[in-house]
Amino acid sequence: MGVSGFPVGPFDGTWTTLxxxxxxxxxxxxxxxxxxxxxxxxxxxxxxSLVRSAGRSARAVPPVxxxxxxAVIAAxxxxxxxxxxxxxxxxxxxxxxxxxxxVETFNSRYARRRLFAAAAAGASPRYIALAVxxxxxxxxxxxxxxxxxxxxxxxxxxxxxxxxxxAGAFSGGPSPANVEAPYAPFxxxxxxxxxxxxxxxxxxxxxxxxxxxxxxxxxxxxxIEGEPHELRxxx
Amino acid sequence: MxxxxxxxxxxxxxxxxxxxxxxxxxxxxxxxxxxxxxRDRPADISYVAPIAMTLVIAAVAAAVGGGxxxxxxxxxxxxxxxxxxxxxxxxxxxxxxxxxxxxxxxxWLIIMPTAYSLGAKTPPQMWELVAAAIVVLATxxxxxxxxxxxxxxxxxxxxxRAAAAxxxxxxxxxxLQVLVPLVERTLxxxxxxxxxxxxxxxxxxxxxxxxxxxxQWPLAGVALGTSLAGAHGAGDLISLGxxxxxxxxxxxxxxxxxxxxxxxDRRIAWA
Numbered sequence: 001m002g003v004s005g006f007p008v009g010p011f012d013g014t015w016t017t018l019x020x021x022x023x024x025x026x027x028x029x030x031x032x033x034x035x036x037x038x039x040x041x042x043x044x045x046x047x048x049s050l051v052r053s054a055g056r057s058a059r060a061v062p063p064v065x066x067x068x069x070x071a072v073i074a075a076x077x078x079x080x081x082x083x084x085x086x087x088x089x090x091x092x093x094x095x096x097x098x099x100x101x102x103v104e105t106f107n108s109r110y111a112r113r114r115l116f117a118a119a120a121a122g123a124s125p126r127y128i129a130l131a132v133x134x135x136x137x138x139x140x141x142x143x144x145x146x147x148x149x150x151x152x153x154x155x156x157x158x159x160x161x162x163x164x165x166x167a168g169a170f171s172g173g174p175s176p177a178n179v180e181a182p183y184a185p186f187x188x189x190x191x192x193x194x195x196x197x198x199x200x201x202x203x204x205x206x207x208x209x210x211x212x213x214x215x216x217x218x219x220x221x222x223x224i225e226g227e228p229h230e231l232r233x234x235x
Numbered sequence: 236m237x238x239x240x241x242x243x244x245x246x247x248x249x250x251x252x253x254x255x256x257x258x259x260x261x262x263x264x265x266x267x268x269x270x271x272x273x274r275d276r277p278a279d280i281s282y283v284a285p286i287a288m289t290l291v292i293a294a295v296a297a298a299v300g301g302g303x304x305x306x307x308x309x310x311x312x313x314x315x316x317x318x319x320x321x322x323x324x325x326x327x328x329x330x331x332x333x334x335x336x337x338x339x340x341x342x343w344l345i346i347m348p349t350a351y352s353l354g355a356k357t358p359p360q361m362w363e364l365v366a367a368a369i370v371v372l373a374t375x376x377x378x379x380x381x382x383x384x385x386x387x388x389x390x391x392x393x394x395x396r397a398a399a400a401x402x403x404x405x406x407x408x409x410x411l412q413v414l415v416p417l418v419e420r421t422l423x424x425x426x427x428x429x430x431x432x433x434x435x436x437x438x439x440x441x442x443x444x445x446x447x448x449x450x451q452w453p454l455a456g457v458a459l460g461t462s463l464a465g466a467h468g469a470g471d472l473i474s475l476g477x478x479x480x481x482x483x484x485x486x487x488x489x490x491x492x493x494x495x496x497x498x499x500d501r502r503i504a505w506a
Contacts, residue, residue: 031251038248047252056497058259059428059505060489062435065482069265072479092258099255126241154334157438161478187336194340194442207337215332222328 013186024090036102055100067161089162143225150217156187269479293433296372301426304380313410331378339442342371376429386504387421424499431492
């Protein structure tokens with residue numbers, strides 16, 4: 001089991017990454033959005049305060065640990081599908097922070113003002129959720145989705161550990177080192193290829209493409225959400 | 236029908252909220268369970284040295300990165316021209332966009348050869364690798380610390396500045412004697428959160444230490460995150476039990492750091 005067998009195509013793993021993010025991102029955003037709306041409407045009961053705490057406590061769980069837990073779950077359940085394991089790792093790693101950010105968005109001063117105005121006007125809870133929160137914060141929700149996508153594209157540690165851990169449990173299971181490179185996520189290939197051939201020019205191109213991808217997603221997020229209000233006032 | 240749809244929406248929302256709550260809890264529970272079930276406890280890996288090394292690297296990186304980010308945010312917000320502050324924010328945003336993976340690779344590619352060119356011996360000494368890891372981790376911590384202090388400065392009411400200025404304080408006095416005490420706790424919280432991030436960051440540190448592994452160094456004996464990312468060298472299989480035990484220790488560090496950060500500033504904006 002080594003790392004030297006990786007082909008060095010510049011776009012190896014791109015489709016697997018896109019496929020994994022395309023599955024993980026909608027699931028994560030839908031769950032986070034529903035949870036945040038429920039918390040903002042104060043309809044989540046005991047979970048309301050816990051969702052905010054989950055966002056903070058999730059910072060204490062490193063991605064490598066999340067990957068390790070996913071590997072344990074996959075090993076226990078016998079799952080060996082690379083995309084499935086990757087999606088699970090990305091979902092668990094990104095869900096708490098996405099939900100906490102959306103809760104903050106829906107509980108901001110401006111969102112609360114809109115909420116009180118709609119409630120005073122006799123709006124139904126469904127109207128408040130759909131029209132006041134979602135329509136009023138659609139740009140911020142889009143920005144959160146883009147930032148979550150950026151994080152998912154480069155969440156290497158969780159995926160590497162998840163896949164390598166499953167391979168440790170099942171001899172011949174899905175390990176980045178023993179699958180065809182085009183079928184392993186991009187960041188994973190980048191990780192192993194960097195370790196094996198750091199001076200290869202292809203690694204530089206991959207690194208540049210990763211940085212460009214993340215930068216583009218962050219820039220798009222900033223573009224659609226605009227300058228933060230406080231900073232706009234300061235500048 | 237409408238009532239049923241609303242009830243279904245609220246129920247599914249509650250389920251999603253509990254799912255969010257359960258995500259980190261279940262990760263910790265699974266890791267704890269797996270760590271307790273360790274049967275393949277490796278005899279050749281002691282956790283004392285990795286824990287000590289992780290603590291040292293994370294603490295130094297958090298102090299350097301958190302302090303630098305805080306000072307940069309304070310200086311750009313209070314003493315810099317608006318245009319300069321905007322440029323600094325853009326630069327920090329660019330650094331934030333660089334994935335840890337790429338930073339680790341850059342450290343290996345740039346920092347290590349630079350050390351050689353400055354007269355360092357080949358193969359690299361341990362302190363050189365540790366220094367490279369600290370540089371990488373500190374670079375990772377600067378952007379969130381910058382953002383946290385900037386956010387804390389934005390939370391200071393305008394009346395506070397106006398009152399200090401009306402009392403005859405000049406710009407430097409307002410900044411150093413009024414604002415610094417107000418954001419000091421946020422800075423400490425940022426350093427604590429930076430410690431949690433540095434302790435848990437495996438990808439970048441692993442790539443730095445892989446350089447040492449090429450010279451037959453035991454990678455797992457260096458830092459906890461490294462021991463997870465490549466127990467016997469990058470690309471080899473990892474032992475789940477061994478990784479779970481290391482992960483449990485790492486998570487404990489993280490929770491302690493977050494609790495400390497909450498003691499300083501519960502509203503810290505740490506992204």
